[in-house]
Amino acid sequence: MSRLASLLALSTLLALLGCGSSSTTNKTTATTTQPSTAPANKTIGFSVLTLTNPFFKVIADTMQAEAAQHGYEVLVVSGDRDVKKQSDQIDDFIVKGVSAIVLNPCDSQSIGPAIARANKAGIPVFTNDIKCQAADAKVVSHIATDNLQGGRLAGEAMVKLLGESGGKVAILHFPQAESCQLRVQGFHEVLDKHNAQTTGGKIEVVATLDGGGARIEGRTAAMDAIEANPDLAAIFAINDPSALGAYSALEAAGKVDQIKIIGFDGEKNGKEAILQGKIVCDPVQFPVQIGRKTVELIVQHFNGEEVPAEVLIPSKLYYKADAEQDPELADLASEEAAQ
Amino acid sequence: MSQSDVHNLSDDAAARGTGPNLAQRLFADYGMIFVLLALVVLFSVLTYTEQHPTGADAGRQVAGSVLQEFGAQAKVLIVARDIAGDRAFSVAAQQRLTERGATVLAVVNGGPVEARAAIERAIAAKQTIDAVVANDVAAQWTIYDQFPQVGAARVRTPRPYDWPNFLKRSNLLGVANQTAIYAIIAVGMTMVIITAGIDLSVGSLVALASVAGALYIREHGGREAGLATMLLGMTVGIGVCALAGAFNGCMVTAFRIPPFIVTLAVMMMANGLAYRLCQGSSIPELPGSFFWLGSGSLLGIPNPVLLMVLLYVVAHIVMTRMAFGRYVYAIGGNEEAARLSGVPVIGVLLAVYTISGALAGLGGIVLASQLAAGDPKFGLTYELEVIAAVVVGGTSLMGGEGKVLGTLIGAFIIAVIKNGMNLTSVDPFNQKIVLGAVLLAAVLIDTLKRRRFALFAPA
Numbered sequence: 001m002s003r004l005a006s007l008l009a010l011s012t013l014l015a016l017l018g019c020g021s022s023s024t025t026n027k028t029t030a031t032t033t034q035p036s037t038a039p040a041n042k043t044i045g046f047s048v049l050t051l052t053n054p055f056f057k058v059i060a061d062t063m064q065a066e067a068a069q070h071g072y073e074v075l076v077v078s079g080d081r082d083v084k085k086q087s088d089q090i091d092d093f094i095v096k097g098v099s100a101i102v103l104n105p106c107d108s109q110s111i112g113p114a115i116a117r118a119n120k121a122g123i124p125v126f127t128n129d130i131k132c133q134a135a136d137a138k139v140v141s142h143i144a145t146d147n148l149q150g151g152r153l154a155g156e157a158m159v160k161l162l163g164e165s166g167g168k169v170a171i172l173h174f175p176q177a178e179s180c181q182l183r184v185q186g187f188h189e190v191l192d193k194h195n196a197q198t199t200g201g202k203i204e205v206v207a208t209l210d211g212g213g214a215r216i217e218g219r220t221a222a223m224d225a226i227e228a229n230p231d232l233a234a235i236f237a238i239n240d241p242s243a244l245g246a247y248s249a250l251e252a253a254g255k256v257d258q259i260k261i262i263g264f265d266g267e268k269n270g271k272e273a274i275l276q277g278k279i280v281c282d283p284v285q286f287p288v289q290i291g292r293k294t295v296e297l298i299v300q301h302f303n304g305e306e307v308p309a310e311v312l313i314p315s316k317l318y319y320k321a322d323a324e325q326d327p328e329l330a331d332l333a334s335e336e337a338a339q
Numbered sequence: 340m341s342q343s344d345v346h347n348l349s350d351d352a353a354a355r356g357t358g359p360n361l362a363q364r365l366f367a368d369y370g371m372i373f374v375l376l377a378l379v380v381l382f383s384v385l386t387y388t389e390q391h392p393t394g395a396d397a398g399r400q401v402a403g404s405v406l407q408e409f410g411a412q413a414k415v416l417i418v419a420r421d422i423a424g425d426r427a428f429s430v431a432a433q434q435r436l437t438e439r440g441a442t443v444l445a446v447v448n449g450g451p452v453e454a455r456a457a458i459e460r461a462i463a464a465k466q467t468i469d470a471v472v473a474n475d476v477a478a479q480w481t482i483y484d485q486f487p488q489v490g491a492a493r494v495r496t497p498r499p500y501d502w503p504n505f506l507k508r509s510n511l512l513g514v515a516n517q518t519a520i521y522a523i524i525a526v527g528m529t530m531v532i533i534t535a536g537i538d539l540s541v542g543s544l545v546a547l548a549s550v551a552g553a554l555y556i557r558e559h560g561g562r563e564a565g566l567a568t569m570l571l572g573m574t575v576g577i578g579v580c581a582l583a584g585a586f587n588g589c590m591v592t593a594f595r596i597p598p599f600i601v602t603l604a605v606m607m608m609a610n611g612l613a614y615r616l617c618q619g620s621s622i623p624e625l626p627g628s629f630f631w632l633g634s635g636s637l638l639g640i641p642n643p644v645l646l647m648v649l650l651y652v653v654a655h656i657v658m659t660r661m662a663f664g665r666y667v668y669a670i671g672g673n674e675e676a677a678r679l680s681g682v683p684v685i686g687v688l689l690a691v692y693t694i695s696g697a698l699a700g701l702g703g704i705v706l707a708s709q710l711a712a713g714d715p716k717f718g719l720t721y722e723l724e725v726i727a728a729v730v731v732g733g734t735s736l737m738g739g740e741g742k743v744l745g746t747l748i749g750a751f752i753i754a755v756i757k758n759g760m761n762l763t764s765v766d767p768f769n770q771k772i773v774l775g776a777v778l779l780a781a782v783l784i785d786t787l788k789r790r791r792f793a794l795f796a797p798a
Binding site: 042051075076077078081082083084087088089091092094095096097099106107108109110111112113114120121122124134135175176299301302303304305306 | 391420421422425450451452454455456476479480481482485504507509510513517520619621623630634706709710711712714716717719720757758761762764766767768
């Protein structure tokens with residue numbers, strides 16, 4: 001009898017969990033789809049790379065807000081960088097019969113079969129930030145930052161920073177990501193051109209280390225770079241977390257005044273660091289624009305318009321002066337000024 | 340330990356008894372199946388929703404209602420996508436309409452762009468469009484309202500019916516297919532845990548097998564590789580992992596290093612080796628025959644599911660009917676006592692870890708076959724997924740107790756909850772909280788059951 005009781009207890013617990021969580025989502029979706037007059041079954045499934053990076057959260061939130069105005073509900077799930085998990089999520093989207101699927105592929109190749117299944121089910125697939133490279137997967141449109149151009153901007157900023165004197169530079173790379181390869185490629189292009197033309201000192205890349213795209217690995221890699229090159233003049237980090245990791249390495253080594261950092265992304269932490277002078281500047285990405293453009297293209301697609309196969313959103317350089325004017329950092333800027 | 344012995348004794352006593360006792364024993368061993376059924380009912384209710392048919396029947400039905408509404412002289416546009424079910428829909432609708440004398444202005448099997456072009460052509464030819472026959476998906480395209488001559492009000496769709504999304508055939512097979520890999524690996528993990536061990540290396544071995552197998556195939560022909568090369572590649576992948584498993588077993592038996600430490604070390608090494616072998620990038624150069632294992636199906640059932648069922652039948656027989664299975668339980672119950680009663684402890688442990696490694700390798704090959712590439716990023720945290728399935732299935736981490744079929748049920752409980760939460764659009768952060776709570780609840784209930792619900796009692 002006691003066993004029966006235990007099972008009953010567990011099943012009610014599970015039932016409660018199930019109902020509890022589903023009712024909370026009902027609430028949240030209700031708040032995100034206010035002006036919608038269209039039937040509730042117009043949904044877009046969005047599988048993000050990971051929700052631990054605020055960049056993707058911003059894209060997801062923007063898409064939810066933007067799509068609501070066109071009568072779509074956006075279901076957001078996180079692939080957590082696991083391509084099998086993401087592929088299962090796409091299968092679940094197909095079963096639900098969503099109108100369109102958007103994803104940041106957890107792997108450019110292995111996500112192919114899942115996208116092919118969505119193609120077979122007649123559901124249009126869009127990607128943003130990360131491109132799908134698989135041969136037999138059909139993607140309607142890909143929306144991303146122009147990373148090559150962003151890398152060139154970082155290179156130009158570096159030339160401006162080190163000027164005629166030149167100096168030694170280290171790169172904190174994340175070679176697994178194609179986007180970061182493009183950033184570093186653009187960066188090198190500008191430096192090579194500068195070195196070929198300059199009459200003054202050359203800018204020399206003395207180390208390219210894997211900063212993992214994360215704070216802790218970035219810190220470790222930067223420490224190694226400083227150790228190996230005591231006369232380092234600057235660091236280019238391919239994203240903000242690794243740039244902030246590099247800054248903490250400079251603090252530990254007491255070289256904050258000697259070595260300058262250029263980052264990438266312009267997420268909020270990065271912008272704050274620019275305002276505080278910890279990072280010189282960032283080529284910034286515009287996740288809000290990526291999210292908006294994605295929804296815009298989906299709406300156009302269903303309107304029967306031809307949409308471009310790829311939309312690259314140019315990046316812009318963001319300096320301390322920009323941070324002081326940035327409404328996103330208004331509180332912090334006034335504090336800085338008061339000090 | 341004595342408590343669990345008593346438990347086993349009472350179970351044996353029950354097994355010798357008559358009908359009701361047998362039922363009681365089944366209930367005790369596989370009680371989790373009722374939880375699984377409760378979940379199925381729960382998600383069937385929660386995902387009970389309007390379904391929108393497509394295909395020939397739906398096409399005829401909507402054509403019929405258009406004829407009724409607009410008469411036999413109706414001028415109709417048919418819009419559907421370019422997929423198998425939709426083509427059947429438009430063909431059937433066209434046939435029914437022309438049979439009864441209605442004019443079909445155009446049949447679109449494509450996307451919104453093609454539908455728009457067809458409407459523009461019809462308008463340019465000064466045709467009036469009385470009605471648009473479309474299935475639900477094509478009806479949701481926002482093209483119709485852009486032409487005052489058409490308007491969404493003229494679109495007719497097939498009559499919907501109600502059915503749970505969860506209970507759709509494609510979803511149930513999908514859940515089974517999604518679980519198959521975890522469940523296959525969990526067979527070996529159950530055996531390891533019954534010996535009071537643990538195998539943390541399985542996740543990394545999944546990646547290693549996929550990379551080693553894919554690499555072998557790429558080096559011997561790639562996309563044009565023959566069947567023999569393909570099979571050899573699979574064997575290489577599984578073999579490498581079986582070796583790694585045997586290494587785990589050696590370290591555990593010969594040097595008495597705790598399994599947690601040994602397999603943690605192998606987890607790191609296998610992960611590093613997988614990345615090193617392929618220089619960090621995935622290997623998609625595989626022949627078409629390679630995808631049969633993961634993406635093919637027999638009698639409508641996906642191959643990984645059939646493989647999973649086969650493995651569980653074999654494992655169940657081995658664990659309940661053969662000496663080897665008895666030895667595994669005996670070692671987990673009390674290793675020293677097992678050794679003294681003549682159980683070949685070292686051999687059995689070696690075999691168990693080797694099996695666990697080989698099955699992780701098999702999982703890796705199936706995954707590579709499903710995802711059409713070998714990739715060092717595969718298998719991330721699968722050891723935890725698999726351990727969770729084993730524990731939810733009622734196997735004790737203290738060893739000596741547990742059922743292989745319980746693990747299968749455990750794996751399905753987790754898979755059904757994940758799938759159900761995706762279908763009911765539970766927020767991804769909440770999903771993790773729920774999964775954690777379920778794991779805890781399963782262990783809690785199991786512990787309480789063993790203590791016969793005496794709280795704060797000594798273990």
